[in-house]
Amino acid sequence: MTAEQQTATVRRFNRAYTQRIGALEDSFLGMGLPLPAIRLMFEIGSRPGTVRDLRARLGLDSGYLSRLLRRLESDGLVTVAPDPADRRRRVATLTGRGRERWNELEARSEERARTLIDPLTPRQRTRLTAALAEADLLVRAATVTLAETDPAEPEARAAVQRYFDEMHRRFGFDSSGEDIKDAAMLCPPDGAFIVAVSDGEPVACGGLQTIAPGIGEIKRMWVDETWRGAGLGSRVLRDLEKRAAALGHHTLRLDTNETLAEAIAMYERAGYQRVARYNDNPFATDFFERPLF
Amino acid sequence: MTAEQQTATVRRFNRAYTQRIGALEDSFLGMGLPLPAIRLMFEIGSRPGTVRDLRARLGLDSGYLSRLLRRLESDGLVTVAPDPADRRRRVATLTGRGRERWNELEARSEERARTLIDPLTPRQRTRLTAALAEADLLVRAATVTLAETDPAEPEARAAVQRYFDEMHRRFGFDSSGEDIKDAAMLCPPDGAFIVAVSDGEPVACGGLQTIAPGIGEIKRMWVDETWRGAGLGSRVLRDLEKRAAALGHHTLRLDTNETLAEAIAMYERAGYQRVARYNDNPFATDFFERPLF
DNA sequence: TCATTTCTCTGACCATAGTCAGAGATTATC
DNA sequence: GATAATCTCTGACTATGGTCAGAGAAATGA
Numbered sequence: 001m002t003a004e005q006q007t008a009t010v011r012r013f014n015r016a017y018t019q020r021i022g023a024l025e026d027s028f029l030g031m032g033l034p035l036p037a038i039r040l041m042f043e044i045g046s047r048p049g050t051v052r053d054l055r056a057r058l059g060l061d062s063g064y065l066s067r068l069l070r071r072l073e074s075d076g077l078v079t080v081a082p083d084p085a086d087r088r089r090r091v092a093t094l095t096g097r098g099r100e101r102w103n104e105l106e107a108r109s110e111e112r113a114r115t116l117i118d119p120l121t122p123r124q125r126t127r128l129t130a131a132l133a134e135a136d137l138l139v140r141a142a143t144v145t146l147a148e149t150d151p152a153e154p155e156a157r158a159a160v161q162r163y164f165d166e167m168h169r170r171f172g173f174d175s176s177g178e179d180i181k182d183a184a185m186l187c188p189p190d191g192a193f194i195v196a197v198s199d200g201e202p203v204a205c206g207g208l209q210t211i212a213p214g215i216g217e218i219k220r221m222w223v224d225e226t227w228r229g230a231g232l233g234s235r236v237l238r239d240l241e242k243r244a245a246a247l248g249h250h251t252l253r254l255d256t257n258e259t260l261a262e263a264i265a266m267y268e269r270a271g272y273q274r275v276a277r278y279n280d281n282p283f284a285t286d287f288f289e290r291p292l293f
Numbered sequence: 294m295t296a297e298q299q300t301a302t303v304r305r306f307n308r309a310y311t312q313r314i315g316a317l318e319d320s321f322l323g324m325g326l327p328l329p330a331i332r333l334m335f336e337i338g339s340r341p342g343t344v345r346d347l348r349a350r351l352g353l354d355s356g357y358l359s360r361l362l363r364r365l366e367s368d369g370l371v372t373v374a375p376d377p378a379d380r381r382r383r384v385a386t387l388t389g390r391g392r393e394r395w396n397e398l399e400a401r402s403e404e405r406a407r408t409l410i411d412p413l414t415p416r417q418r419t420r421l422t423a424a425l426a427e428a429d430l431l432v433r434a435a436t437v438t439l440a441e442t443d444p445a446e447p448e449a450r451a452a453v454q455r456y457f458d459e460m461h462r463r464f465g466f467d468s469s470g471e472d473i474k475d476a477a478m479l480c481p482p483d484g485a486f487i488v489a490v491s492d493g494e495p496v497a498c499g500g501l502q503t504i505a506p507g508i509g510e511i512k513r514m515w516v517d518e519t520w521r522g523a524g525l526g527s528r529v530l531r532d533l534e535k536r537a538a539a540l541g542h543h544t545l546r547l548d549t550n551e552t553l554a555e556a557i558a559m560y561e562r563a564g565y566q567r568v569a570r571y572n573d574n575p576f577a578t579d580f581f582e583r584p585l586f
Numbered sequence: 587t588c589a590t591t592t593c594t595c596t597g598a599c600c601a602t603a604g605t606c607a608g609a610g611a612t613t614a615t616c
Numbered sequence: 617g618a619t620a621a622t623c624t625c626t627g628a629c630t631a632t633g634g635t636c637a638g639a640g641a642a643a644t645g646a
Contacts, residue, residue: 006422007406013425014314014406020436021307034602051624064604066625080624088612088623113300113307119435124524128435129299131427132306138421142412143313231417327632344594357634359595373594381593381642591644598636605630614621 024112028105033075036060038105040068041077041094045102048093050083056200077101140198141230146239149195151182151207159195159202163222171257173283185209186219192243193220194236203227206236208244211253216244218254221263233266245292252292255284317405321398326368329353331398333361334387337371338395343382344373349493370394433491434523439532442488444475444500452488452495456515464550466576478502479512485536486513487529496520499529501537504546509537511547514556526559538585545585548577 001009028038043058055065069092072078077098083089094102117125149156160179167173186193186207196204204227207219218240223233244252254272256263264286272288294302321331336351348358362385365371370391376382387395410418442449453472460466479486479500489497497520500512511533516526537545547565549556557579565581 001419001422003407003410006410006418007403009422009426009429010406010409011402013429016429016433017310018314020432021311036603052622061605062624063606063626067604070625082612086613086623090624109304110300113303114296116303116432116435117296117299119437119528120431121524121527124431124434125299126294128428128431129294129302131424131431133302134424135421135428136302136306136309138413138417138424139313139409140309141417142409142421144412231414234414235412329633345592354635355594356596356636360634363595375642379593379643383594587646589644589646591642593642594640596637596639600635601633603630603632606628607626609626610624612621612623614619616617616619 020116024115027108027112031104031108033072036064037068037071040065041072041098041102041105042109044078044092045094045099045105048091050089050091051080052089054092072098137227137230141227141232144196144198144203144232144235146194146196146235148192151179151186151193155197155202156193156195156205159205159222160220162202162224163205163220166222166225167257167283171259171283173257182207182220190247192240194239196232196236198227204232204236206233206240208240210247210249214248214250216247216249216252218252221254228262233263234270237266237270241290241292250292251289253278253287253289255279255281255287257283258285313409317408320401320405324397324401326365329357330361330364333358333365334370334391334395334398335402337385338387338392338398341384341386343376343384345382347385365391430520430523434520434525437489437491437496437525437528439487439489439528441485441536444472444479444486448490448495449486449488449498452498452515453513455495455517456498456513459515459518460550460576464552464576466550475500475513483540485533487532489525489529491520497525497529499526499533501533503540503542507541507543509540509542509545511545514547521555526556527563530559530563534583534585543585544582546571546580546582548572548574548580550576551578 025035028035031038033041039058040054043054049057051062051065051069054060055062058065060068069078069080073080076095078092078094080090080092083091117128120128151157151160157179160182164173164175164178168175182193185191186209190210191208193207194205195202202224204223206221209217209219211217218237221233221236223236241252252272253275254267255278256267258264267288270290272290275287275289277284277287278289318328321328324331326334332351333347336347342350344355344358344362347353348355351358353361362371362373366373369388371385371387373383373385376384410421413421444450444453450472453475457466457468457471461468475486478484479502483503484501486500487498488495495517497516499514502510502512504510511530514526514529516529534545545565546568547560548571549560551557560581563583565583568580568582570577570580571582
């Protein structure tokens with residue numbers, strides 16, 4: 001499929017889908033609440049938070065959000081109370097009546113999804129949901145932002161912690177002291193650390209350090225389990241390779257553990273070839289290398 | 294997958310997709326035209342038409358559309374001239390400048406689709422477009438409306454004509470005189486005719502007639518080529534079976550031609566079994582029957 | 587030929603969905 | 617302990633995206 005056919009497919013889907021979903025959105029009308037208030041109700045209901053928090057999650061203007069909250073408050077659907085931890089902040093939560101209303105909204109939304117599924121035969125339903133799940137993963141992956149982050153930043157530390165947890169679970173990796181090394185090595189001028197973030201959550205990461213003149217090493221490659229198969233690992237790897245090339249490296253190395261089969265397959269697809277052990281890392285069993293052009 | 298998991302998948306996709314596509318929609322802002330005017334430009338540019346026509350296609354209020362047209366006219370982007378065939382109607386077309394602007398909009402839209410595809414690896418791009426194409430077909434199929442239509446109505450005749458054309462192409466079917474029979478048989482009280490319409494176009498049809506007391510016959514089953522594999526045929530068939538049951542029939546029959554392999558597979562999936570020839574239709578080679586409970 | 591219908595248009599009106607500046611309370615920083 | 621920064625709020629203002637009733641021109645039907 002050519003690039004034009006690919007964009008044509010995306011555009012065709014967009015037109016059909018937004019038109020049809022837009023029509024279904026009207027089902028929320030006539031519930032006595034304007035649409036942004038409904039979105040806000042959904043947000044507070046599924047995860048209460050401070051005003052600041054809600055503003056960030058929904059991308060709303062502070063004045064506007066405040067007004068929406070007053071509206072919901074006067075309808076007796078939410079209460080807004082000062083946050084004990086920082087009394088400048090205020091936390092919004094649903095009242096009992098608000099929870100009832102939230103359940104109604106959930107039911108309405110469920111019904112709305114069903115109008116898309118119900119007319120189909122069981123076989124088509126399976127195909128549709130499989131296609132949407134696949135598209136969902138890939139669309140999320142495509143809109144992830146890769147950003148260079150200092151390993152000391154909370155975002156980066158959260159990602160690395162999840163990496164450590166998984167390595168520990170899978171082959172008993174002991175991470176004591178590792179994060180201090182990271183902070184020193186995986187940052188400029190001789191290294192880099194990349195975090196992929198989606199909806200405010202870290203979903204993948206990867207680091208680059210220099211182990212000898214002209215030779216870089218890939219470290220801390222991690223992709224959240226629910227995000228695998230969307231090419232995120234490859235993207236982080238490509239990003240790090242570009243940075244390595246910019247640092248003047250001619251070779252990239254990495255070590256890994258034999259239990260990490262998906263990662264090894266990814267490295268091989270990306271052009272990495274097996275080499276002999278090049279360090280004394282007791283947790284590493286497999287070693288790879290790739291020349292940079 | 295349970296029904297709840299299916300709706301959850303749809304809702305999850307909806308949230309992620311509308312959020313991300315909504316953000317991309319803003320790319321049309323700052324072009325000096327409000328969004329509905331842009332939609333109107335797209336519509337006129339891809340297929341000029343009368344005001345009435347545009348109103349139906351875009352689902353806009355007549356006063357509102359009129360105002361949008363004045364806006365585009367005063368910007369020198371479209372001209373609106375009386376329709377020679379009926380001078381109450383007025384036809385909107387793009388001016389030279391309008392066509393330039395349309396090209397810009399197209400480019401912008403193309404770019405927007407690319408922001409979704411570009412970050413992905415080639416493998417993921419192929420997967421995403423395949424998933425979207427599949428979802429597109431099924432979403433369109435799910436939102437098709439099946440309506441009983443008099444075979445004499447232009448919509449029904451258009452559908453039957455496409456059926457005839459395809460039968461002629463595939464096994465030399467001669468349709469002379471057939472439409473007159475249809476008009477008499479495929480309508481109440483002893484028959485029915487169903488047309489499936491999407492975006493104003495007939496995309497599938499099917500008819501039911503009574504050939505003996507308690508015995509109905511399925512006729513004119515047709516699904517547009519680009520719509521096959523979305524379960525539309527099965528839906529039309531189920532609809533006709535319900536109507537046959539309502540008429541008190543205990544058996545449904547149908548004849549078909551051996552070259553129509555997809556149709557035959559569909560009949561078999563729907564529980565129809567081969568029987569001996571029951572009529573002298575020279576174009577029929579295969580005969581099926583199914584009891585109705 | 588006259589009444590009715592169809593079609594587009596204009597004027598008047600309205601709800602929704604915001605933006606922006608700055609006040610007032612609280613906390614962090616020097 | 618003073619100053620700066622952060623957080624939420626209110627008031628004033630605006631753009632967007634419409635709806636609705638009815639006028640006027642053209643076509644249709646009896």
